[in-house]
Amino acid sequence: NAGVTQTPKFQVLKTGQSMTLQCAQDMNHEYMSWYRQDPGMGLRLIHYSVGAGITDQGEVPNGYNVSRSTTEDFPLRLLSAAPSQTSVYFCASSDGTSGRGPNPYNEQFFGPGTRLTVL
């Protein structure tokens, strides 16, 4: 199993540009999520999905869009990039859900991250 894969690993954007960060998992996990990691702030939840066709907002959703058309894929779209979106982005997946979030007993599997710089 490849686990959770993310592309690209690095990206530089200009303010106002749009782009999509790709995330895929091959473990048939129901729950998938996107986090951003900023120094001293841990990981903050952007959007999440409890299954194909179901997405919801996390703690910091503004400026981002997601969709989940298949169990495997969960892309994150930046609509109009801003310097405040400079960050490291992690996709994660886990087995099962609580209905409205992850199964609280299960491990999250993380991708290797995408380092995004917005100039």
Place this chain on the structure above:
Amino acid sequence: AQSVTQLDSHVSVSEGTPVLLRCNYSSSYSPSLFWYVQHPNKGLQLLLKYTSAATLVKGINGFEAEFKKSETSFHLTKPSAHMSDAAEYFCVVSDLRDMRFGAGTRLTVKP
């Protein structure tokens, strides 16, 4: 709402000495608690988890943590630090409603 506080943003130890990384949490429900490790330029990897079974939990690479409900703590320990333990460590609290990450503790191991 639940929250998690990692009491030290940076811990420095010498190789071969004990490691203590502190985590306090608050939760309205019976939570699960996790510790994840992140090596430089890598994703997060699970070290150990507590899910209401034994309060002393053993993880990978010699780490362990003790769930203390009365103190709302879940501190991570290791008897003897190794150079390869240098990384960032995250405490996570999860219940049926939410999952929250601590801000992280950077562990430095000196030779």
